[in-house]
Amino acid sequence: MIRAAITAVAGNLPETVLSNKDLEKIVDTTDEWIITRTGIKERRIEKDLNKATSDVAVPAVLELCRKRGISPEEIDLLICGTVTPDMMFPSTSNLICAKIGAKNAWGFDLTAACSGFIFGISTGSQFIMTGKYKKVVVVGIDLMTRILNWEDRSTCVIFGDGGGAVLLEPTEEEVGIMDFVLHADGNGGTNLNMRGGGSRFPASHDTVENKMHYVYQEGQSVFKHAIYSMAEVSADIMKRNNLKAEDITWLVPHQANKRIVDGTANKMGIGPEKVMMNIERYGNTTAGTIPLLLWDYEKQLKKGDNLVISAFGGGFTWGSVFVKWAYDGSKYGK
Ligand code: UT7
Numbered sequence: 001m002i003r004a005a006i007t008a009v010a011g012n013l014p015e016t017v018l019s020n021k022d023l024e025k026i027v028d029t030t031d032e033w034i035i036t037r038t039g040i041k042e043r044r045i046e047k048d049l050n051k052a053t054s055d056v057a058v059p060a061v062l063e064l065c066r067k068r069g070i071s072p073e074e075i076d077l078l079i080c081g082t083v084t085p086d087m088m089f090p091s092t093s094n095l096i097c098a099k100i101g102a103k104n105a106w107g108f109d110l111t112a113a114c115s116g117f118i119f120g121i122s123t124g125s126q127f128i129m130t131g132k133y134k135k136v137v138v139v140g141i142d143l144m145t146r147i148l149n150w151e152d153r154s155t156c157v158i159f160g161d162g163g164g165a166v167l168l169e170p171t172e173e174e175v176g177i178m179d180f181v182l183h184a185d186g187n188g189g190t191n192l193n194m195r196g197g198g199s200r201f202p203a204s205h206d207t208v209e210n211k212m213h214y215v216y217q218e219g220q221s222v223f224k225h226a227i228y229s230m231a232e233v234s235a236d237i238m239k240r241n242n243l244k245a246e247d248i249t250w251l252v253p254h255q256a257n258k259r260i261v262d263g264t265a266n267k268m269g270i271g272p273e274k275v276m277m278n279i280e281r282y283g284n285t286t287a288g289t290i291p292l293l294l295w296d297y298e299k300q301l302k303k304g305d306n307l308v309i310s311a312f313g314g315g316f317t318w319g320s321v322f323v324k325w326a327y328d329g330s331k332y333g334k
Contacts, residue, residue, distance in 0.1 A: 003176035004125035004136070004168040005326035010063035011164030011295035012056055012141075013282065014046035020157070027153040034157050039258025043160025043283030045145045048114065052086040054095040057141045060165045060291075061100055067332055068167055072100040076133035078107035081116025081140040081287035082163075084147055085109050085316065088197070089131040096139065105137075110211055113192070114313025115182070116140050116287030118321050122180040124168050136168040140287035147194055149214035151204050158256070159215070160283035164291030176302065181237050188225065188316030189288045191218045226260050226312040231267035234310045237320035238268070245269035247306055249325075251295070254311035255279035255289040266311065286313065301325045301332025 019042040020031035034040055045231030046056060057080065065072055080093040112119040117140030124136040142161025148156045168177075195201050196212030207213060229251065238244070251270050253261045258279055265275045276293040285292060290309055294301075301307075305325040312318040 002129050002131060002170045002172060003169055003178070004128035005171040005173075005176035006121070006294070006323065007167045007169045007326060008064045008068040008167040008332070009164060009291060009294045009298055010060045010067060011162065011292045012060040013044045013162040014056065015043050015294070016047045016161070017042050018045045023157050026150055027156060029153045029157055037259070038158060039279045040158065040283045041280045044162050046143050046161045051128045053082055053084050053141055053143050054092050056143065056161065057092070057096050057139050057163065057165065058099050060141070060163065061096060061137060061139065062110060062324070063293050064167050066164050070135065072102040073104050075135050075137050076103040076128055077124065078102060078105050078137040078139065079110055079120045080100070081110045081112060081120040081138070082142055083111060083113050083116070083194070083286060084142045084144060093139070099287040112313070113291070113315055114256060114284070114286050115311045115315065115317035118180070118309055118311050118319050119182060119317065121166065121168065121177060122182055122319070122321060125177040128170050129168070134170060137165055138168060139163065139165040140291045142286035142288050144215070144284070144286055147213065147215050149211055152214070154219055155215050155217050156188065158232045158284050158301050160285050162282055162285045162292060163288030164295045166291060166294065171326060173326070175324040178322045178324055179237060179241055180321040181233055181240070183229070183233065183318050185316045188314075191221045191225070192216070192314040192316070193214055194274065223260065225316060226256060228262045229316070229318045230254075230260065230264040230310050230312045233318055233320045234264060234268050237308060237322050241322050243306065243308070243322070248274060248308055249305035250307045251275045252290055252293050252307050252309040254313065255282070255293070256284045256312070297333075298329040301329035301333070303328050
């Protein structure tokens with residue numbers, strides 16, 4: 001049986017750090033409130049307005065190729081999970097491919113908000129498992145600060161910019177993407193969205209005046225759905241694969257709120273030492289959080305480690321992916 005293995009991971013973050021203290025000067029908030037309610041201490045922000053999502057993705061994808069010793073021309077397919085594409089079209093995937101010279105690849109953007117990366121690796125894995133492709137790149141990246149209302153303290157303190165990418169390649173070993181469970185419920189669109197700029201509310205003076213080109217979130221409602229759904233879908237993937245809490249080497253949870261992560265881990269019976277976390281440094285980078293976690297923890301990952309990757313986000317979208325890590329990360333991690 002052919003499986004899709006993650007054979008390399010890379011990330012990229014803008015250099016500028018925006019701390020909670022900096023935010024205290026912009027909106028009516030405090031460092032203490034943000035840390036207590038979310039776990040975030042600082043986030044990155046791409047201040048250079050000449051740089052869009054594809055520009056921040058390019059160094060990550062090139063680093064991926066360098067780490068694996070392949071040329072961009074060898075990439076068959078590039079899927080980009082993002083809700084902050086450079087523009088409505090062409091796709092950010094196409095722009096990344098053009099910039100890196102991946103001239104033999106096709107690709108598309110995948111709109112699943114915080115679940116963009118797990119939807120992306122699940123989709124990409126199918127092209128590998130059928131034998132159709134040998135090299136699929138999945139990017140998860142967002143420049144959330146480009147769609148934040150800096151007068152809305154309930155959203156502008158949560159999000160940050162950045163993301164990463166993985167390479168999927170075929171393997172016949174007992175490693176790789178072993179299983180996934182994905183869900184979506186468009187009814188959740190009323191709780192978390194950006195309404196302006198599409199065919200329902202094309203950009204106009206009204207949409208700008210009514211702040212419809214910014215993230216809108218009903219925080220408490222999203223929180224309740226997130227904590228319930230992440231725990232439920234993680235339990236589901238464990239049951240389907242006969243995994244007990246002690247079999248899991250790492251829980252890799254989307255980084256929206258430390259309290260959501262803690263609640264999910266608790267329900268799974270997993271201690272904090274087995275939970276990948278970096279929300280304190282990057283905030284919520286939407287589709288970027290999971291590749292950034294894998295990049296940050298790569299050095300600690302060993303071949304055969306059992307990873308349960310879980311996410312919940314706008315859509316609503318949510319799911320879990322069971323991955324058996326395919327290589328010894330100590331040689332490659334930062
Ligand atoms: O990744 C995509 C999915 N998104 C999520 O999973 C996010 C889920 N939601 C959350 O993480 C949390 O709901 C938030 C972090 C967004 C908000 O935390 P909360 O504990 O649910 O706060 P709340 O909305 O219930 O607000 C509590 C209080 C309110 O004041 P009053 O009405 O009690 O006086 C807010 O106005 O906190 C106030 N508040 C703030 N105070 C200081 C809201 N934002 C802030 C802030 N600084 N930045």
